Amino acid sequence: MTLREIVVRPRVKASVLWGLVGVLAFLVALQAYELATGYRYSPTVKAGAALVVGVGATGLSYLAEERLFG
DSSP: OOGGGOOOOHHHHHHHHHHHHHHHHHHHHHHHHHHHHOOOOOHHHHHHHHHHHHHHHHHHHHHHHHHHHO
């Protein structure tokens, strides 16, 4: 199976992209917080929180799309 043979449904693709947007927005906000306060989180905490945000944003956008856009 090659990469060209993989077919992703548009709803799944949109949800994954929204998850990526959520992760990036979270990391930007965390960086701004760290710059404003001077407090630094460990990379492990950042990665764990970003993973939770990414999974949550992906799952919620998948579930909400059907209700919002029918």
